[in-house]
Amino acid sequence: MLSVKVAWRNLWRNRRRTLLTAGAVGFAVLLVQLGMSFQAGSYEPMVEVSTRFASGHLQIQHVDYKDDPRTERFVSNTTELRSHLLDLPGINAVSNRTESFGLVNKDERSYGALVVGVDPQIDPSASHFSDQVTQGTYFDSPNSAIIGSALARNLRVSVGDEIVILSTDVDGSVAFIAPSVSGIFETGNDALDRSLVQVPRSLINDALMLEDSAHRVVIMIDQPMLPEQSSEVITPLVPSTASLLDWRELMPEISQSIRLDKISNGIVYGTLTVIVVLSIANTFVMTMFERTREFGTLRAVGMHNRSIFGMFITETILMWMLGVAIGYLLSTCALLPLINIGIGMDSMGMDQFAGLLFLPDRIYPAVDLKVVLVAPISIGVGMVLSTMLASIRLYRLSLVDALRYRE
Amino acid sequence: MNTFRLVLNLSLRNLWRQRRRNSILVVAITFAIGGVIVLNSMIRGMQVQMVDSVVENLSGHIKMHAPNYRDDPSMERGFVLDPIRVDESVEGLPVLGWAARITIPAVIMSERETRGASLIGIDPDRELISVVSNFKLEGEGLESTSDSRVLVGRSLLEELRTKLGRRIVLTTLDADGISKEIGFRIVGVYDAESESMEKSLVFTGRTALQELLNSSEVTEVSIRLKTRYAKQEDFDQVRKSFPELDVLDWQQVNPIVAFMYNTVNLVIYIWLGIVLGALVFGLVNTLITAVLERIHEFGLFRAVGMRSRIIVAQVICESVCLMILGIALGVAGSFLIYAWLYDGIDLSAFAEGVEMMGMSSQMKPAIVAHDVLVVVAVSITLAVVASFYPARRAVRMNPLDALRH
Amino acid sequence: MTNDVVQLRSVTRVYGQGNVAVNALQGISAEINKGEFVCVVGPSGCGKSTMLHLIGGLDSPTSGTVIVEDQDLSTFTNNELSDLRLRRMGFVFQAFNLIPVLSACENVEFVLQLQGIGKNERDTRAREVLDSVGLADAADRRPGELSGGQQQRVAVARALVGNPLLLIADEPSANLDSTTTRELCELLQSINRKHGTTILIATHDSLVMNYSTRTIQLEDGKIQQENPA
Ligand SMILES: Nc1ncnc2c1ncn2[C@@H]1O[C@H](COP(=O)(O)OP(=O)(O)OP(=O)(O)O)[C@@H](O)[C@H]1O
Ligand SMILES: [Mg+2]
Secondary structure (H helix, E strand, C coil), X not given: CHHHHHHHXXXXXXXXXXXXXXXXXXXXXXXXXXXXHHHHXXXXXXXXXXXXXXXXXXXXXECCCCCCCCCCXXXXXXXXXXXXXXXXXCEEEEEEEXXXXXXXXXXXXXXXXXXXEECCCCHHHCCCHHHHXXXXXXXCCCCEEEEEHHHXXXXXXXXXXXXXXXXXXXXXXXXXXXXXXXXXXXXXXXXXXXXXXXXXHHHHHHHHCCCCCECEEEEEECCCCCHHHHHHHHHHHCCCCEEEEEHHHHCHHHHHHHHHHHHXXXXXXXXXXXXXXXXXXXXXXXXXXXXXXXXXXXXXXXXXXXXXXXXXXXXXXXXXXXXXXXXXXXXXXXXXXXXXXXXXXXXXXXXXXXXXXXXXXXXXXXXXXXXXXXXXXXXXXXXXXXXXXXXXXXHHCCHHHHHHCCC | CHHHHHHHHHHHHHHHXXXXXXXXXHHHHHHHHHHHHHHHHHHHHHHHHHHHHHHHHHHCCEEEECCCCCCCCCHHHCEECCHHHHHHHCCCCCEEEEEEEXXXXXXXXXXXXXXXXXXXXXXXXXXXXXXXXXXXXXXXXXXXXXXXXXEEEHHHHHHHCCCCCCEEEEEEECCCCCEXXXXXXXXXXXXXXXXXXXXXXXXXXXXXXXXXXXXXXXXXXXXXXXXXXXXXXXHHXXXXXXXXXXXXXXXXXXXXXXXXXXXXXXXXXXXXXXXXHHHXXXXXXXXXXXXXXXXXXXXXXXXXXCCHHHHHHHHHHHHHHHHHHXXXXXXXXXXXXXXXXXXXXXXXXXXXXXXXXXXXXXECXXXXXXXXXXXXXXXXXXXXXXXHHHXXXXXHCCHHHHHHC | CCCEEXXXXXXXEEECCHHHCEEEEEEEEEEEECCXXXXXXXXXXXXXXXXXXXXCCCCCCCEEEEEECCEEHHHCCHXXXXXXXXXXXXXXXXXXXXXXXXXXXXXXXXXXXXXXXXXXXXXXXXXXXXXXXXXXXXXXXXXXXXXXXXXHHHHHHHHHCCCCCEEEEECCCCCCCHHHHHHHHHHHHXXXXXXXCEEEEECCCHHHXXXXXXXXXXXXXXXXXXXXX
């Protein structure tokens, strides 16, 4: 109690210095918090957008399919598997997809494309394609197809036209389907728009003699950022010839760029923290010099070293709390309006790449425990260490010298 | 001159008198300056790499297509190559070379598998300007522009489950937009740094391909300069010579990489601002303390008739000296780190992510003199600005009060 | 059990080493009895402060023993020394050494607070002592708002408030005029008489010496003579 009072007054005795130090803490807390909340807010939507265009959150596929996708590497009895999966907790949607590389022909023209068989009633729960159809409609009959916009242009195909898709079935013999184009989608991602065709799974499975099999059993879960949890529940259901992969394995470029981003930002935050802590340490050392005689006096009237150190630490903590409060206040002011409206990709000039990089339209800063605590705690630890460093000298100094000390 | 010597002398002595605290501040400055320069050098290194790899990977500095080719890359969107006109168009530019190519999508069938890829008709003698000349090859390379065999990437070869020397069949559209199946023998297998390149590019002789597709046209010309960056004038000169074609620079060819490249310029200054902002607090704190504890002394100086301007100069001089020492150490430290990282940081654990951003998995730092100068100039300005307020306080006090202090 | 509050046995104190070594005290032996009012006098640099510091446990001798209340100080840990000072001694420094952020009253209370005494008692006792040094009116002012003499009296009040056995003062009158010095000495004398507090003062001031019951004269780190008053 006593030391809190003395500590508090000591802070106010040197108001300017206290405020500058607290200001430095606040500055660092603000910057790190802003940065981290936008990071935290961007990863999940980025994963969400990219998984909905491509991999899904988790997939069950044949053990060798990922390294070398071949038609005969499928997972069978997928309708039954799907219903079992849907009974599990934390699972949102399951969609079975068949995949085959095919030659898409219209009249004399032909282009290669990835042909994906989906269940038209089910797949929209796991992907965004149904929303991206800009002409025509998402499947209107069991013998229809939707096709990427660039591919449609290159093939000179419009809605209603029939296309012929050649591919190879499980036995390696040529198979073909001739659906009519019910819709044309435009995702903004050039690779998808140029080389993807979707058809009903029943259509392609018949042609490829795949029955109820699929190459990818795509699973959407409640907690995409924590796929391990769902993996554990799902694993018992995975057939012996198949394996369960999460989006980090399916889209290493996304998870790697997230990790790279985290690391490089970590370096930035670390450097910032070190600079701020060094500034503060410097201030503390100055303060301790000025207080040498006070220290001597306190010892002379009978205060224990421990209590004096307690007082110094109390001062540090009070100053830290003040700084963190300033930082919180500022970052709340900055984040509160943004948390609801977010920042549009267009305002950063990023909208043109949104499709290419699988970016969401807007990023909303997300505040979680980590965002709130990382900066204050690391700076706090730095400040306590600085206090120790700055006061070591006092404890080394003989009492007589401390009492005689002239500034 | 004398005054300056006096001021400098007093400042240095005062700094030395408080060497312990000043040394911590110098460490903080060193850290900040060193941190900024090292980080900037990483960012610049990344930028340079982006540009280099884009330019090498078939874009060149300047690329020409027929209009509409980019939306519909096919033989129908070709143009007739006039080598003399191309040579004329680059006259006077620091050209390393140029190459005309045919790049069209194709479906590749081996005995067992079918894949999609880009089929590129090249003149091997002209590809010294691109990554093609650096490929590690198994088997042979293409002999000449009329060589009708193909060069396939290692990853694609594995996916197709075929072998060197075997035949593959490519389906593509000919000059009239009619599907054509053509058999090719695999003459060589290449290893490239990027796996996606290995999977998606198949090379053959350009003239041979023209014959197979009944065409006399090419789809692109790529010009590579000797300098790292193409100047706007260079670009305009070429564009003027080919008004009927789409003439693009590397930024237009690779908008994502270009965007990242340009964002980085901004990041460098934001980062500088943040770091120096953090430094201001410590600097001002130290300087004010240094002034306050010497108020008595300053009072004395003024009592004996020293001009207040000299006192201000002294405080500013101290601050600048501290900053210069910190800058010197910071710059030296960052150059050491630069030398240490010179061979590059291994980012192969992030290979795919790094590739997505157009970088290579060896990140090499690059120090740009201009950046270092900006850092130095801004931080010295900061030192002057940050010391001004404390200095003013020192002289605002009347000498008697100061003496009693 | 002797009647001595302090015993010094061939105490030496050497500052520094080698050829810069200063023999501040060169084998001093002395006793100070309970209830004495002792002045340590001598020219500047003769070792007065050093002797007081050793007795107060602020410093330790190079050789010899310092015994306070029959206990050898060299056997004490740092914290035990703190406690000894807290409960048995009071210090008055030449330069006052008050805690600048606390008011006069709080400075005095501080010692009691360290002793773990409750709020109400603390307050009454602190004000009583301040009253006895004639500072009742200045109790709520901070050191910066007090004159040198007033600050010195606060320092005395702080030294006295814990009812110490021994009060040590190092040149308490150095910053005071003769009137204030006399007031201070009378205060110390009355405490010495009323409570039997042993008082040990280092001084140059003959005014102060007049109040003592005994003077110890130091010269070059040696006791020259002891004069009973
Ligand atoms: N920390 C120290 N380091 C070195 N020498 C010291 C130290 N403290 C005291 N001395 C020396 O020891 C001798 C005794 O010093 P001390 O302070 O005890 O003198 P004093 O009698 O109190 O003098 P004054 O009347 O001036 O206060 C002096 O010669 C002094 O220079
Ligand atoms: Mg003395």
